[in-house]
Amino acid sequence: MMPLDTSRAPRVAVAGLSARLLAQSAARAGLSVVALDIFGDRDTREHAGLWFDIGKPDGNGLSIDRARLYDALEHAARLPRMLGLIVTSGLEPLANELSRAPGVPRFIGNGAQALAVRDPRRFFALLDEAGIPHPDVRFAPPAAPEGPDGPDGPDEPEGWLVKRPDGCGGTHVEWAGDVDRIVPRAYFQRLAPGRPMSALFVAAHREAVVIGFAEQLTVAAGRLPFVHAGSLGPALLPADTAARVIAAIEAIVWKTDLTGLNSIDFLLDGEDFSVLEINARPSSTMALYETVWPDAWPRGLIGAHLEACLHGELPPVAHGCAAMTPPPPLFAGQRVVFAPEGFTVSRDFSDACFDDPACHDVPLPGARIEAGMPVCTMTFTAPAFAALRDAMEREHARLLQRIDTLSRS
Structure with missing residues (x-):
């Protein structure tokens, strides 16, 4: 746990498997951040006044320990100027419970609303009723x-x-x-056929504003064929396709009353699409839009999440919700780097990554990273998608070389 932030800014608790992205966006919004996750990466701690470890005590797997989570949240709830709790990936199963639990910070996001999209029987019945395509x-x-x-x-x-x-x-x-x-x-x-895509949107009072579209990157890992490995965006969709995806989002939000930042995963096959699932919480793709349109989000997209959840206010129609003419000034990408073999993070490796502006989720010296586990996240910008892909491949190879040179088993 890091020393308490002594600023007078309102506080927000952010929690998930990795809280770095939310902590960074919340800090941009001028908030004092309490971060809860299982990694405690260097840049997470840099943006947070307090950090709590909520991983399994034995370090077994990428999973959250329930007792540690509630203990940390009860501590956070007693801090002054605490606005509430925002969760990201890894806490979806507990969202409804956390939204009703006593003694923890006020839940800012989807609690009971998430059940309609997390229960597959209800969700796909909803899609069928609305005439929204899905596999x-x-x-x-x-x-x-x-x-x-x-x-x-x-x-x-x-x-x-x-x-x-x-x-x-x-x-x-x-x-x-x-x-x-x-x-x-x-x-x-x-x-089903198609490229994996997503759309980030903000919802309030059964209305939604789409922030943008992104292409999702996946890798195969053992028995898992589609492990998330990053994203590219904002992606340019044909105007008619974009309009139909937006209409599908609006129909889902109308029926479920989702609030705040959410994302929808879908497959894009030519001009056709099919919906896979809804993530009823802030998504990692928010980093793409904060990078490409920083002036549009001076308080970060967490600021937009808070406005929607606490005040029912939506941002103006966003840049990415149509075919984007003219196109954005640049494109952004993020790629998760997985360890090719197990190694212990050296001080030199951690320092080199921490000093590298393209590197995020930087592990602490001494951390043990097993083969196939995430090492860090690389981010990039380029004037075109093709150049962005090339840059990602070069930087990925450079990071793997850094692992080989500066940290060994």
């Missing part, structure tokens, strides 16, 4: 009959995914044919 979904394994309300006969598991509705970052998605166990509350979704 085929079923709630029994593809190799078994669904029953009178499902398909007429069984399907082979090939070409189907199994998903847990309480997961994040692609760690909740596996090939159905590879799963040899019962996954509680899981559902099955047919693999």
Whole structure:
């Protein structure tokens, strides 16, 4: 835990597997930040007056310890000038509970509203009712009959995914044919064509403003075929397609009363799209839009989240909610770097990353990072998508070389 921030600014608690992005945006909004996550990266602590470790005490896996979480939140709730709690990825299963829990900071975001989009039976029924396209979904394994309300006969598991509705970052998605166990509350979704995309939006009073579109990057990791590895944006969509995605978002928000920052994941196949899921909390893609349009968000997108949740106010129509003519002045990208093999972070490696303006989520010296675990996040800007991709490949290779040179097992 770091020393208490002595400024007189209002405080906000930000929590998730990694709180760096929210802490950075909240600091931009002029807030004093209390961060709760499992990494305690150097730049997270730089932006936060207080940091609490909410990871499992044994360090086993990327998971949050419930007892540590509540202990930290109860401490944060006693701090002066505390506005409330904003959560990001990793706390989706507890959102409704946290929104009702006594003795913790006021929940700023989607509590009960999130149930309508996190419960796959309710969510895909909502999409069907609204005529919003999505890949085929079923709630029994593809190799078994669904029953009178499902398909007429069984399907082979090939070409189907199994998903847990309480997961994040692609760690909740596996090939159905590879799963040899019962996954509680899981559902099955047919693999569909298209590029993985997302749209970030702000909602209040059953209305929504779309901030922009982004292309999502994924990598395969063992049994997990689509682990989140970054994003590029703002992405340019055909005007008609953008309008239909926006209409789908507006229909979902009208039916669910989502509030604040949210994102929708979808597949883009030519000019067609199909919805995958809603993330009913701030998304990592907010960093793209804060980078590309800094003057539009002088108080960060967390500022827009607070205005929507606490005062019901939406930002003006954003730059990214149509085909964007003229195009944005530059494009931004972020890419998660995963460890090719296990290593212990050296002081030289941590310092080199901390001094590198393209490097974020910088691990502390002495941290142990196992093979396949995230090391840090690289960010980039370029005048065109092609140049952005080239820069990302170069910087990714440079970071891997830095790992090899400055930190060894």
